[in-house]
Amino acid sequence: VGSAVVECLRGKLSSVVAPGEPAYNDARRCKNTRVDITPRPVAVVRVSTSHQVQLAVRCAAAHGVQACARAGAHGFENDAGCTGGVAIDLQDLTDMRVNNATKEVNFGPGNTLGQLYYRLKVEHDLVVPGGAESGVGASGLFLGCGRGMLTQLHGLACDAIRGVGYVDARGDWKFANNQVNPDMLWMAKGGGGTFPGIVTNFIVQAFDAPGVLHGRDCTVPASRAKPLIKAWLRRLEEMSNPKHQMFTHIILWNSQFVKFPNLCFDCNPEQLRWFESTVDAIAAEAGSASCNTFSRSWFSQLLFEAGVDRGVIENNPAALKDRHQGYGELGPAKASKNGGYLSTSYELPDAFYDTLTNWTFGELDEAKYPWSVLVLLYNLGGPKISRVPKGATAYGGRDAKFVVHFKHQWDEASLSSHRDLTRHHRGMSRALEAYLPCRGFYNYMDGQMPCAHGGPDRWAQAFFGDVPRMQRIKAAADPQGVFWSRL
Numbered sequence: 001v002g003s004a005v006v007e008c009l010r011g012k013l014s015s016v017v018a019p020g021e022p023a024y025n026d027a028r029r030c031k032n033t034r035v036d037i038t039p040r041p042v043a044v045v046r047v048s049t050s051h052q053v054q055l056a057v058r059c060a061a062a063h064g065v066q067a068c069a070r071a072g073a074h075g076f077e078n079d080a081g082c083t084g085g086v087a088i089d090l091q092d093l094t095d096m097r098v099n100n101a102t103k104e105v106n107f108g109p110g111n112t113l114g115q116l117y118y119r120l121k122v123e124h125d126l127v128v129p130g131g132a133e134s135g136v137g138a139s140g141l142f143l144g145c146g147r148g149m150l151t152q153l154h155g156l157a158c159d160a161i162r163g164v165g166y167v168d169a170r171g172d173w174k175f176a177n178n179q180v181n182p183d184m185l186w187m188a189k190g191g192g193g194t195f196p197g198i199v200t201n202f203i204v205q206a207f208d209a210p211g212v213l214h215g216r217d218c219t220v221p222a223s224r225a226k227p228l229i230k231a232w233l234r235r236l237e238e239m240s241n242p243k244h245q246m247f248t249h250i251i252l253w254n255s256q257f258v259k260f261p262n263l264c265f266d267c268n269p270e271q272l273r274w275f276e277s278t279v280d281a282i283a284a285e286a287g288s289a290s291c292n293t294f295s296r297s298w299f300s301q302l303l304f305e306a307g308v309d310r311g312v313i314e315n316n317p318a319a320l321k322d323r324h325q326g327y328g329e330l331g332p333a334k335a336s337k338n339g340g341y342l343s344t345s346y347e348l349p350d351a352f353y354d355t356l357t358n359w360t361f362g363e364l365d366e367a368k369y370p371w372s373v374l375v376l377l378y379n380l381g382g383p384k385i386s387r388v389p390k391g392a393t394a395y396g397g398r399d400a401k402f403v404v405h406f407k408h409q410w411d412e413a414s415l416s417s418h419r420d421l422t423r424h425h426r427g428m429s430r431a432l433e434a435y436l437p438c439r440g441f442y443n444y445m446d447g448q449m450p451c452a453h454g455g456p457d458r459w460a461q462a463f464f465g466d467v468p469r470m471q472r473i474k475a476a477a478d479p480q481g482v483f484w485s486r487l
Helices: 002-012 024-028 050-062 113-124 138-143 182-188 222-239 269-286 298-306 317-321 350-361 415-432 456-463 467-477
Strands: 043-046 067-070 086-089 096-099 104-107 161-167 173-176 198-205 212-220 246-253 257-260 262-265 290-297 335-343 373-379 402-410
Touching (some): 050 067, 050 086, 050 173, 050 198, 067 198, 104 113, 113 138, 113 298, 113 317, 138 198, 161 182, 182 467, 212 222, 212 269, 222 246, 222 257, 222 269, 222 350, 222 373, 246 350, 257 269, 262 269, 269 290, 335 415, 350 373, 350 415, 373 415, 402 415, 456 467
Parallel strands (some): 043 086, 067 086
Antiparallel strands (some): 096 104, 104 198, 161 198, 212 257, 212 290, 246 257, 246 373, 335 402, 373 402
16 A cells, blocks of 8 residues: 555655655654654655645545645644655745735745744734744644734634635645635634644734833742742733733743743833733742843744754844754754643642642652753633633633643653653653643643543543534544544
8 A cells, every 4th residue: 555655646746755765764754753653654745735735635545545734743742744644744835925904814834933923024014823932833833723922912823713725635625714614614723633634724813013022031949939830820810811911931940940931012111010010029929039121022032932042043033934943953852742731720729739849840860861841831811712712613721721831851862761751751640630630732732641541532522622523524524534633
């Protein structure tokens, strides 16, 4: 079957790589180099037009081989790697057009966030609500309903989707919006890799780009992480109000490092006073905090988020266009295991804070594994998110207040690191599940989330809103299972 589908592909397309060929290892590679999820597709096809996507899908379908879309290749479980199937590499589909009257942007799935942000800002002074890492593919982030610095101002990424063009399971090009194929638009809003097609273009609502970002960052000793998180959660609901125009989160590293970064976007004097007094009140309750204030441009902040201070991206806004710069590809530890638990409450028992800090700072040999466990507490609440009805999208976290995202990372060449850190990750997951619902954030997925073990339905219910509806749409749109899916 593999050789037959490769022959079909090569009869129609010019860029096809198969196992055993010199270019195969590079062609199949995803950003997460964890050895247990190394992709093994029967072919990798690099396309440059939507018609070429159609041809690739038709070959896969004709030979009973599954097809997968791969855009940024940043998915934490390498689902886009398409083991046993045809990986369709979309990175060259980077067209972008803007309707200046409606501020809607029509872009190809091969764009990274950095490429989108750069062109939108330079050419139109606009922005789309997405994540912060420049090298991440925009396609996966939008389909997965990702979050970012502007979420509390403009909503989740998928809520900005107005339409998608896609190739269906027969290899035909279709379009979906609220009037045409509305079920497919619904799936595109949070269904992630379960979308039963390959998106060839997105139509997304854009907004005016930020001008000046006022920042106030604080660091506290690891021993003060618990009171810091408590003080932060007590004020998080109010900080989520878009009238404050702010972004806030907490960073914990197992190397006894705690940071509390905050941004205020184009804030007037009154907003700035509220912003600084709120941050300072949280820092004061934490105790022993050291804070500093700064101002940055939008591009400067994006470069900072991409790792300019660590030397993994050039200190030049144009570097945002380079998908090979930034933490995603140039960070020192490329293998990782991730997780992200949603909390539906701002009030949690003391044991939750103790569990989180103990597993971050106390359950691993820090001398052996420095800077190997990263915990990020991100805001997922606020009117811009909760105003969207629960059943309006496939996204399942409308009632979430925040997410506990944690990442274990290591050098893929070390099997002992893989063993120890995946074991620690699983133990940390089970410990957190005692205090948090069995609900995950798709873009921070753990494919083996302990509480969701027991079959694909149980796993899907932890990540999506209406799994039976998703299954009905999948069955109708892709009855032969042409597209790989976790459903």
